[in-house]
Amino acid sequence: MELTIIINNKDYTFSVDPSDSLLSILREHLSFTGTKNGCSQGHCGACTVVVNGKAVKSCITKAKKLENAEVLTIEGVSSNFTLDAIQEAFIEATAVQCGFCTPGYIMELYALLQADPDAEKEEIHKALEKHLCRCTGYQPIIDAALLAQEKIKNS
Ligand code: FES
Ligand code: FES
Structure with a gap:
Protein backbone atom coordinates (compact mmCIF):
# COMPACT_ATOMS: atom_id res chain seq x y z
CA MET A 1 0.00 0.00 0.00
CA GLU A 2 0.98 3.63 -0.48
CA LEU A 3 1.09 5.42 2.86
CA THR A 4 1.12 9.14 3.55
CA ILE A 5 2.03 9.97 7.09
CA ILE A 6 3.07 13.16 8.88
CA ILE A 7 6.04 12.71 11.17
CA ASN A 8 7.30 15.59 13.28
CA ASN A 9 5.34 18.01 11.07
CA LYS A 10 6.77 16.72 7.80
CA ASP A 11 4.86 14.67 5.18
CA TYR A 12 6.21 11.32 3.99
CA THR A 13 4.71 9.13 1.25
CA PHE A 14 6.10 5.68 0.49
CA LEU A 30 12.93 6.54 7.82
CA SER A 31 15.83 6.19 10.30
CA PHE A 32 14.03 7.73 13.26
CA THR A 33 16.10 5.56 15.55
CA GLY A 34 15.30 7.51 18.73
CA THR A 35 12.25 5.24 19.01
CA LYS A 36 13.50 2.00 20.56
CA ASN A 37 12.62 -1.64 20.05
CA GLY A 38 12.62 -3.39 23.41
CA CYS A 39 10.26 -6.35 23.07
CA SER A 40 8.35 -5.98 19.76
CA GLN A 41 5.28 -7.26 21.57
CA GLY A 42 3.63 -4.33 23.31
CA HIS A 43 5.02 -5.08 26.77
CA CYS A 44 7.90 -2.71 27.53
CA THR A 61 0.50 -0.24 15.56
CA LYS A 62 0.06 -1.33 11.95
CA ALA A 63 0.66 0.73 8.81
CA LYS A 64 -2.89 0.12 7.54
CA LYS A 65 -4.24 2.29 10.40
CA LEU A 66 -1.89 5.20 9.79
CA GLU A 67 -3.07 6.96 6.62
CA ASN A 68 -2.62 10.71 7.23
CA ALA A 69 -1.79 10.11 10.88
CA GLU A 70 0.20 12.77 12.70
CA VAL A 71 3.11 11.16 14.51
CA LEU A 72 5.45 12.79 16.99
CA THR A 73 8.67 11.01 17.89
CA ILE A 74 11.41 11.90 20.34
CA GLU A 75 13.25 13.62 17.47
CA GLY A 76 10.37 16.11 17.17
CA VAL A 77 10.04 16.99 20.83
CA SER A 78 12.88 19.48 21.17
CA SER A 79 13.05 22.55 18.97
CA ASN A 80 16.04 24.56 17.76
CA PHE A 81 18.35 22.54 20.01
CA THR A 82 16.27 23.48 23.06
CA LEU A 83 15.15 20.57 25.19
CA ASP A 84 11.50 20.08 26.03
CA ALA A 85 10.51 20.53 29.70
CA ILE A 86 10.08 16.75 30.10
CA GLN A 87 13.56 16.09 28.72
CA GLU A 88 15.00 18.70 31.09
CA ALA A 89 13.16 17.14 34.02
CA PHE A 90 14.57 13.66 33.25
CA ILE A 91 18.09 15.09 33.32
CA GLU A 92 17.52 17.12 36.48
CA ALA A 93 15.91 14.22 38.35
CA THR A 94 18.69 11.82 37.24
CA ALA A 95 16.06 9.60 35.67
CA VAL A 96 18.31 8.40 32.84
CA GLN A 97 21.02 5.76 32.93
CA CYS A 98 21.47 3.83 29.68
CA GLY A 99 18.60 5.87 28.20
CA PHE A 100 17.06 3.01 26.22
CA ALA A 115 -3.91 16.62 27.03
CA ASP A 116 -4.10 17.47 30.73
CA PRO A 117 -1.35 19.51 32.38
CA ASP A 118 -3.24 19.07 35.68
CA ALA A 119 -3.27 15.27 35.51
CA GLU A 120 -3.54 13.68 38.95
CA LYS A 121 -0.57 11.81 40.39
CA GLU A 122 -2.49 8.53 40.04
CA GLU A 123 -2.93 9.15 36.31
CA ILE A 124 0.76 9.88 35.94
CA HIS A 125 1.64 6.69 37.82
CA LYS A 126 -0.78 4.71 35.67
CA ALA A 127 0.84 6.05 32.49
CA LEU A 128 4.33 5.24 33.77
CA GLU A 129 3.28 1.71 34.67
CA LYS A 130 3.03 0.91 30.96
CA HIS A 131 6.83 1.14 30.75
CA LEU A 132 9.77 -0.95 31.90
CA CYS A 133 13.19 0.37 32.86
CA ARG A 134 15.99 -2.07 33.58
CA CYS A 135 18.46 0.28 35.21
CA THR A 136 17.32 3.57 36.71
CA GLY A 137 14.80 2.38 39.26
CA TYR A 138 11.32 3.82 39.10
CA GLN A 139 11.43 6.53 41.79
CA PRO A 140 13.66 8.94 39.80
CA ILE A 141 11.34 8.48 36.82
CA ILE A 142 8.30 9.34 38.94
CA ASP A 143 10.20 12.34 40.32
CA ALA A 144 11.04 13.42 36.76
CA ALA A 145 7.42 13.14 35.68
CA LEU A 146 6.22 15.31 38.56
CA LEU A 147 8.99 17.83 37.95
CA ALA A 148 8.04 17.94 34.27
CA GLN A 149 4.45 18.64 35.19
CA GLU A 150 5.55 21.49 37.46
CA LYS A 151 7.73 22.96 34.69
CA ILE A 152 4.93 22.76 32.13
CA LYS A 153 2.40 24.35 34.48
CA ASN A 154 4.82 27.20 35.32
CA SER A 155 5.86 27.87 31.74
S1 FES B 1 9.03 -2.54 21.80
FE1 FES B 1 6.97 -1.93 21.76
S2 FES B 1 6.22 -2.28 23.75
FE2 FES B 1 8.25 -3.12 23.76
S1 FES C 1 17.58 3.92 31.79
FE1 FES C 1 18.28 1.98 31.06
S2 FES C 1 16.44 0.86 30.66
FE2 FES C 1 15.77 2.67 31.60
Whole structure:
Protein backbone atom coordinates (compact mmCIF):
# COMPACT_ATOMS: atom_id res chain seq x y z
CA MET A 1 0.00 0.00 0.00
CA GLU A 2 0.98 3.63 -0.48
CA LEU A 3 1.09 5.42 2.86
CA THR A 4 1.12 9.14 3.55
CA ILE A 5 2.03 9.97 7.09
CA ILE A 6 3.07 13.16 8.88
CA ILE A 7 6.04 12.71 11.17
CA ASN A 8 7.30 15.59 13.28
CA ASN A 9 5.34 18.01 11.07
CA LYS A 10 6.77 16.72 7.80
CA ASP A 11 4.86 14.67 5.18
CA TYR A 12 6.21 11.32 3.99
CA THR A 13 4.71 9.13 1.25
CA PHE A 14 6.10 5.68 0.49
CA SER A 15 5.15 2.04 -0.12
CA VAL A 16 4.75 -0.28 2.83
CA ASP A 17 3.19 -3.61 3.63
CA PRO A 18 -0.11 -2.94 5.47
CA SER A 19 1.07 -5.22 8.26
CA ASP A 20 4.34 -3.33 8.79
CA SER A 21 4.53 -1.80 12.25
CA LEU A 22 4.91 1.90 12.87
CA LEU A 23 8.11 1.01 14.71
CA SER A 24 9.64 -0.57 11.61
CA ILE A 25 8.44 2.35 9.47
CA LEU A 26 10.14 4.80 11.83
CA ARG A 27 13.38 2.92 12.38
CA GLU A 28 13.89 1.00 9.13
CA HIS A 29 12.19 3.08 6.44
CA LEU A 30 12.93 6.54 7.82
CA SER A 31 15.83 6.19 10.30
CA PHE A 32 14.03 7.73 13.26
CA THR A 33 16.10 5.56 15.55
CA GLY A 34 15.30 7.51 18.73
CA THR A 35 12.25 5.24 19.01
CA LYS A 36 13.50 2.00 20.56
CA ASN A 37 12.62 -1.64 20.05
CA GLY A 38 12.62 -3.39 23.41
CA CYS A 39 10.26 -6.35 23.07
CA SER A 40 8.35 -5.98 19.76
CA GLN A 41 5.28 -7.26 21.57
CA GLY A 42 3.63 -4.33 23.31
CA HIS A 43 5.02 -5.08 26.77
CA CYS A 44 7.90 -2.71 27.53
CA GLY A 45 6.82 0.73 26.25
CA ALA A 46 10.24 1.56 24.76
CA CYS A 47 8.69 2.13 21.32
CA THR A 48 6.04 4.62 22.47
CA VAL A 49 5.34 7.59 20.19
CA VAL A 50 2.45 10.04 19.98
CA VAL A 51 -0.11 9.40 17.20
CA ASN A 52 -2.89 11.94 16.73
CA GLY A 53 -2.28 13.19 20.26
CA LYS A 54 -2.27 9.79 21.97
CA ALA A 55 0.63 7.72 23.26
CA VAL A 56 0.79 4.42 21.37
CA LYS A 57 3.15 1.49 21.28
CA SER A 58 4.52 1.69 17.77
CA CYS A 59 5.55 -1.99 17.66
CA ILE A 60 1.91 -3.08 17.69
CA THR A 61 0.50 -0.24 15.56
CA LYS A 62 0.06 -1.33 11.95
CA ALA A 63 0.66 0.73 8.81
CA LYS A 64 -2.89 0.12 7.54
CA LYS A 65 -4.24 2.29 10.40
CA LEU A 66 -1.89 5.20 9.79
CA GLU A 67 -3.07 6.96 6.62
CA ASN A 68 -2.62 10.71 7.23
CA ALA A 69 -1.79 10.11 10.88
CA GLU A 70 0.20 12.77 12.70
CA VAL A 71 3.11 11.16 14.51
CA LEU A 72 5.45 12.79 16.99
CA THR A 73 8.67 11.01 17.89
CA ILE A 74 11.41 11.90 20.34
CA GLU A 75 13.25 13.62 17.47
CA GLY A 76 10.37 16.11 17.17
CA VAL A 77 10.04 16.99 20.83
CA SER A 78 12.88 19.48 21.17
CA SER A 79 13.05 22.55 18.97
CA ASN A 80 16.04 24.56 17.76
CA PHE A 81 18.35 22.54 20.01
CA THR A 82 16.27 23.48 23.06
CA LEU A 83 15.15 20.57 25.19
CA ASP A 84 11.50 20.08 26.03
CA ALA A 85 10.51 20.53 29.70
CA ILE A 86 10.08 16.75 30.10
CA GLN A 87 13.56 16.09 28.72
CA GLU A 88 15.00 18.70 31.09
CA ALA A 89 13.16 17.14 34.02
CA PHE A 90 14.57 13.66 33.25
CA ILE A 91 18.09 15.09 33.32
CA GLU A 92 17.52 17.12 36.48
CA ALA A 93 15.91 14.22 38.35
CA THR A 94 18.69 11.82 37.24
CA ALA A 95 16.06 9.60 35.67
CA VAL A 96 18.31 8.40 32.84
CA GLN A 97 21.02 5.76 32.93
CA CYS A 98 21.47 3.83 29.68
CA GLY A 99 18.60 5.87 28.20
CA PHE A 100 17.06 3.01 26.22
CA CYS A 101 13.65 3.38 27.86
CA THR A 102 13.74 7.18 28.09
CA PRO A 103 12.20 8.19 24.72
CA GLY A 104 9.21 5.96 25.45
CA TYR A 105 8.66 7.50 28.87
CA ILE A 106 9.02 11.01 27.48
CA MET A 107 6.51 10.44 24.70
CA GLU A 108 4.04 8.86 27.14
CA LEU A 109 4.28 11.89 29.43
CA TYR A 110 4.21 14.30 26.51
CA ALA A 111 0.82 12.97 25.37
CA LEU A 112 -0.56 12.91 28.90
CA LEU A 113 0.58 16.39 29.92
CA GLN A 114 -0.39 17.99 26.61
CA ALA A 115 -3.91 16.62 27.03
CA ASP A 116 -4.10 17.47 30.73
CA PRO A 117 -1.35 19.51 32.38
CA ASP A 118 -3.24 19.07 35.68
CA ALA A 119 -3.27 15.27 35.51
CA GLU A 120 -3.54 13.68 38.95
CA LYS A 121 -0.57 11.81 40.39
CA GLU A 122 -2.49 8.53 40.04
CA GLU A 123 -2.93 9.15 36.31
CA ILE A 124 0.76 9.88 35.94
CA HIS A 125 1.64 6.69 37.82
CA LYS A 126 -0.78 4.71 35.67
CA ALA A 127 0.84 6.05 32.49
CA LEU A 128 4.33 5.24 33.77
CA GLU A 129 3.28 1.71 34.67
CA LYS A 130 3.03 0.91 30.96
CA HIS A 131 6.83 1.14 30.75
CA LEU A 132 9.77 -0.95 31.90
CA CYS A 133 13.19 0.37 32.86
CA ARG A 134 15.99 -2.07 33.58
CA CYS A 135 18.46 0.28 35.21
CA THR A 136 17.32 3.57 36.71
CA GLY A 137 14.80 2.38 39.26
CA TYR A 138 11.32 3.82 39.10
CA GLN A 139 11.43 6.53 41.79
CA PRO A 140 13.66 8.94 39.80
CA ILE A 141 11.34 8.48 36.82
CA ILE A 142 8.30 9.34 38.94
CA ASP A 143 10.20 12.34 40.32
CA ALA A 144 11.04 13.42 36.76
CA ALA A 145 7.42 13.14 35.68
CA LEU A 146 6.22 15.31 38.56
CA LEU A 147 8.99 17.83 37.95
CA ALA A 148 8.04 17.94 34.27
CA GLN A 149 4.45 18.64 35.19
CA GLU A 150 5.55 21.49 37.46
CA LYS A 151 7.73 22.96 34.69
CA ILE A 152 4.93 22.76 32.13
CA LYS A 153 2.40 24.35 34.48
CA ASN A 154 4.82 27.20 35.32
CA SER A 155 5.86 27.87 31.74
S1 FES B 1 9.03 -2.54 21.80
FE1 FES B 1 6.97 -1.93 21.76
S2 FES B 1 6.22 -2.28 23.75
FE2 FES B 1 8.25 -3.12 23.76
S1 FES C 1 17.58 3.92 31.79
FE1 FES C 1 18.28 1.98 31.06
S2 FES C 1 16.44 0.86 30.66
FE2 FES C 1 15.77 2.67 31.60
